[in-house]
Amino acid sequence: MNEREKVILVGCQLPHIDDERFFYSMEELASLVHTANGEVIMTVTQKREAIHPATYIGKGKVEELAHLVEQLETDVVIFNDELSPSQNRNLSRQLSVRIIDRTQLILDIFAQRARSKEGKLQVELAQLQYLLPRLSGQGTELSRLGGGIGTRGPGETKLETDRRHIYRRINEIKTQLKMVAEHRERYRERRKKNRVFQISLVGYTNAGKSTLFNRLTDADSFEENLLFATLDPLTRKITLPSGYTALLTDTVGFIQDLPTTLVAAFRSTLEEVKEADLILHIVDSSNPDYYNHEQTVYELLDELGVSAIPIVTIYNKRDIAHRNFVPSTKTDAIIISAFDAHDLHRLRQFIEETMMKQMVHYHVSIPSNEGRLLAQLKAETILRELHYNEESGMYECKGYIMPKHPLYGQLQQYQ
Numbered sequence: 001m002n003e004r005e006k007v008i009l010v011g012c013q014l015p016h017i018d019d020e021r022f023f024y025s026m027e028e029l030a031s032l033v034h035t036a037n038g039e040v041i042m043t044v045t046q047k048r049e050a051i052h053p054a055t056y057i058g059k060g061k062v063e064e065l066a067h068l069v070e071q072l073e074t075d076v077v078i079f080n081d082e083l084s085p086s087q088n089r090n091l092s093r094q095l096s097v098r099i100i101d102r103t104q105l106i107l108d109i110f111a112q113r114a115r116s117k118e119g120k121l122q123v124e125l126a127q128l129q130y131l132l133p134r135l136s137g138q139g140t141e142l143s144r145l146g147g148g149i150g151t152r153g154p155g156e157t158k159l160e161t162d163r164r165h166i167y168r169r170i171n172e173i174k175t176q177l178k179m180v181a182e183h184r185e186r187y188r189e190r191r192k193k194n195r196v197f198q199i200s201l202v203g204y205t206n207a208g209k210s211t212l213f214n215r216l217t218d219a220d221s222f223e224e225n226l227l228f229a230t231l232d233p234l235t236r237k238i239t240l241p242s243g244y245t246a247l248l249t250d251t252v253g254f255i256q257d258l259p260t261t262l263v264a265a266f267r268s269t270l271e272e273v274k275e276a277d278l279i280l281h282i283v284d285s286s287n288p289d290y291y292n293h294e295q296t297v298y299e300l301l302d303e304l305g306v307s308a309i310p311i312v313t314i315y316n317k318r319d320i321a322h323r324n325f326v327p328s329t330k331t332d333a334i335i336i337s338a339f340d341a342h343d344l345h346r347l348r349q350f351i352e353e354t355m356m357k358q359m360v361h362y363h364v365s366i367p368s369n370e371g372r373l374l375a376q377l378k379a380e381t382i383l384r385e386l387h388y389n390e391e392s393g394m395y396e397c398k399g400y401i402m403p404k405h406p407l408y409g410q411l412q413q414y415q
């Protein structure tokens, strides 16, 4: 979508969707349009028993819409759902303006935002998969125009070339994606060997993940008041109050009713979460729909098969929390604002304490000539206490270590 295009939003409320849900989903669509740089000038909604098979909304509503499109000099009409290829065609014809559906809009945003090679490839794949059935829809029409029975119209020939081209590109992308995945696997193995504690940030889109990621890691990741600012996992070091460093990974924000083509494509960007030792679930406490957002994230995590990984909840945006907000999670939780320095300090402590619950306590006496071991304890474990005992000539160390860490075995001899 081009900058500041004038947009009319269209939504259809079916009997099983209550008013509140419908309202939020239209609000979310408006946010998506804002993210894509469009300007919403009007919202048109209709209550229906079922979607109209030919035009999505009813005949009268289409006429009303056509009128508005002209009157308001609209550039684009965006539907809050995925339109079938024929609905899209019929509506384009009757409204004589560009028609976009929710899937296409999300694909557009993903395309704008993808940064890594893998992200870009996945978006292109999803775009081509979206395009394929729509291309064939157009084809029947073109071939009808092009020639009689049994002959091949020019449109159809072009269509087949296009289609062959798309299939070829899809295969290329799949091969490249495989290579990228293999590379990631090797990288992951290396990280695992180093036994670093890995933390993943997950959450509904716009919850504040990138903001927290930046503030916790002192690195400038992409952060904006735009949905989906984060499309690719980013990993950086986080230093905790004891001086222990862990790895923190930011992930793609999730959204309800993500188009199926995208769920498949984007799941692999969440693969990193599977490797996490701890998941931090960020929730936007200022969003009135926060409870459903939480459930959406839980569902996704369940699908990913990561229910065995410890998870804690961070309720963010305390400064503007919604008046009805009550923490609803069964997990350990903390309420913070990413903009408050003191809260960030509390958060670091909270994270460290949570990590300690997964570690085992150690108390060892290290001879003073074991400088290397001491340095390792400082960097790779949570070292809570360290003092030199003059009498014994030993360093007394107390702290917490991951049981899977190779140092754990080594420490036994110094107990």
Ligand SMILES: Nc1nc2c(ncn2[C@@H]2O[C@H](COP(=O)(O)OP(=O)(O)OP(=O)(O)O)[C@@H](O)[C@H]2O)c(=O)[nH]1
Binding pocket: 203, 204, 205, 206, 207, 208, 209, 210, 211, 212, 222, 223, 224, 225, 226, 227, 228, 229, 230, 231, 252, 253, 254, 316, 317, 318, 319, 320, 336, 337, 338, 339
């Ligand atoms: N008032 C307030 N705003 C916040 C807070 N944390 C983040 N924000 C704002 O919320 C918006 C979204 O934050 P992001 O960090 O981009 O959100 P995200 O979860 O990474 O979003 P996606 O990349 O879309 O998944 C930005 O405008 C932030 O400035 C907070 O504690 N209080």
